[in-house]
Amino acid sequence: MSSAGERTVNGKRELTEGLAAQILEHIRSGALATGTHLTAQGLAERFSVSRFPVGQALQLLAAKGVLTHERNRGYFVSDVKDVSPETLGLSTKDDAAEVYFRIAEDHLQGRLPEPASEAYLKETYGISKAQLNAVLGRIAQEGWAERRPGYGWSFSPMLTTPESLEQTYRVRLALEPAALLEPTYRLDRDIAARCREAELRLLGGAIETDSAAALHERGVRFHEAIIGASGNPFFLEAVRRINRVRRLLSYRSMVDRKRYRQQCEEHLQILDLLERERNEEASQALRRHLEHTIGNLQEIRPILEH
Structure with missing residues (x-):
């Protein structure tokens, strides 16, 4: 032992x-x-x-x-063309990530005590103090838990319902299309090319094979890349804050991946318009894209409420 x-x-x-x-x-x-x-x-x-x-x-x-x-x-x-975690001998085993999802699911199901002591969390999830600190640090940064001195951790009731996830998308609907119309907007060609490559990779089969976390990160990277090109840092900071707090339900929503092909195709259309400097049309396309996502949330509501 x-x-x-x-x-x-x-x-x-x-x-x-x-x-x-x-x-x-x-x-x-x-x-x-x-x-x-x-x-x-x-x-x-x-x-x-x-x-x-x-x-x-x-x-x-x-x-x-x-x-x-x-x-x-x-x-x-450096150049990482022929490098992978496997070739470097890096362990991809991540007990902390697994525990993060278990805690998230228990929180969504209302199974966590209020407050929850660190001793309880370590025993329940069978992890070390270092792993627990990493998990709780991540959760705290995402905004759905906070330390209560002397009483363990409290988990926020926010972002545990389909309604709260939809609200985050409605805020994005107000912000993101407007960012594309900023007079300082300029999308770097290399960034656009990398975004396009990521979408084509998913359409090539990665939609089915990527983890929920990888799918979420791909969407985050795309939207932050095109919003970051606005030249107005306040748009990007607002979107980043929303992206951090919506992970909890976004991960669960990825159980149903049928809608991702349409999302990838819409992303590619937006990129095409931006690269041709047709920002007004790109803004309208982005608005339709977010509206489609909001509509899809209704279809997967049973998954979110499970």
């Missing part, structure tokens, strides 16, 4: 390697080009973890040659 110390060390190693694998896949998906400067804060927000494990993951990737490190400047993406 392994000791508590060994379990803690193994847990930390799995967390670091699991996060390093996620960062590598994020790079390889086309979201980050060679030479891109990586920041711990940006990745912490992307993967809903604290900066400390991100720093450890970046060090590991630099040691394996995926990143270069420049003193006083930070980490930069």
Whole structure:
């Protein structure tokens, strides 16, 4: 039997390697080009973890040659064309991610005590303190739990109903089409090409094989990329905040993947219009796209309420 110390060390190693694998896949998906400067804060927000494990993951990737490190400047993406987590010997086992989904499902089902002590959570989900800290840190950043000094953790009733998920989409409906009409709008060609490649990959079969988390991240990357091109950082910050808090029900909604082909095709249409600088039409297409998504939420309501 392994000791508590060994379990803690193994847990930390799995967390670091699991996060390093996620960062590598994020790079390889086309979201980050060679030479891109990586920041711990940006990745912490992307993967809903604290900066400390991100720093450890970046060090590991630099040691394996995926990143270069420049003193006083930070980490930069190297060529990752023929690199994968497997070829680097990175463990993709991520107990923390599995527990995250179990806690999310228990929260949606109303099975968690209020408040829930850390001792209760460790025992219930069978994980180490390091893994629990990673999970709770992610949940806290997403906005559906907060620490209660001396009383454990409280889980928010927000974003546990189909109505709350629809409300997030209605806010996006007000914001995102408007961002495409900003006078400073400029979509970088390389970013557009990477977005297109990601959509074509899904249409080529990845819709059925990608994890729920990967599908969610692909959608987040697309929308943040086209909104980020507005030149107005307030649009992007608002959309990012919404994306962080809607994960809880978005993951569950991905049980039904039939609608993703249409979403990919609509994304490609929006990209085509933006690349041709037909932003008014792209804004209208984006509005229709979000309206279709809101309509689809009604069709999958039984899944969201399960």
